[in-house]
Amino acid sequence: MTTWMLFDYGEVICLPQPAGAMAAMAAMAGCDGDAFHDRYWSHRDAFDRGLASHLYWSGVLDRDLEPGDPIVTRLEDADIASWSHLNPASMDMLGDLAGSHRLALLSNAPEPIAAAIDAAPWASAFDHRFYSCRLSLAKPDPAIFESVLERLGADPADVTFLDDRAVNVDAAAGLGINAVLYRPPGHAEH
Template sequence: MTVEHDSAGRVAAVVFDYGQVISEPPSAEARDRLERLGGVPAADFWSAYWAERPGYDAGGTASGYWQRVADRLGADWDPAHVQRLWAADVAAWLGICRDSAATLRRLATAGVRLALLSNAPHDLAGALRAAPVLEPFDRLFFSCELGICKPDPAVYRHVLADLGTPAEHTLFVDDREENVLAAKRLGIDAHHYAGARELDRFLAGRLGAF
């Protein structure tokens, strides 16, 4: 039975970020592969990679994203090389944290309503919509489909309206402090993710045993 809001103030839903909360950080091997494909010093590659990410996460195309990264780096990648970069990048974000997966399973078994709110491009969002670990989730919200990214307050307002849950009875878990602070400013009960143990303590404090 789904856990819903009631007059006693029970939790109406738990909204999770994906990257580095449910997912593992990209492995050393995945990072190395991307750096080798980039063909520039690692620091330069990651600087360009992250600088251009907001537009990609907000709905930009993969080809456009990698062209902008190339422009920053002064690189000239042919379409086959861009395809390899794209494939390596998507794959780098598909590894799942076993502890987080176990927590999600316990929450789902207890009937807790789950939702996802992730800054992610269309390429990754498409893969995640078929991901087994996310099957128990009631709703999946991706920045690429909304056209805006966390920590824009409009993202959180959209999620709350879609779920139909009061902010104060909606839990939110994210690994980025700016996203957590933005949620808290709207009255959402937000947790800055720093590991599975702290997450379980946070959830137990709101949900009791699960």
């Protein structure tokens, strides 16, 4: 029987980044939008695993930045804001499950986003919040799920995991976790 409901954050608890958010960050930094987009994602795994913010944005902007550089702060704030639009359907689901299950969060997230989530009032619904930046592991690496299971004191069969990425669902299922590919209401398969 499922005791723990383990949720992903990006595109499960929160909605996808709004259209135009990436272009706005690129314009803020004075960068070409396509190059910014490519570097934003190509450096993201290291950021999610704990790379310092100024080093991540140095890679994205393709120039050396120091901690506390104003552009780092502005981009960090814009990035956090772009991932802070909550999914109403997921928030309803959390409310429905709160009385019957223990709730936990597992997100590939850099420290600035992890800190913003921890500070959000709705985050108190989760008994535990796990972030790739603090574990130095990221989904779909099975080691991150093993670490979470150990910290929860749970057997794989005691956990149901919801994530929007099939590769993450497959990795969790490979360990015996009841893993579900999350699709919001009204999602159309392509």
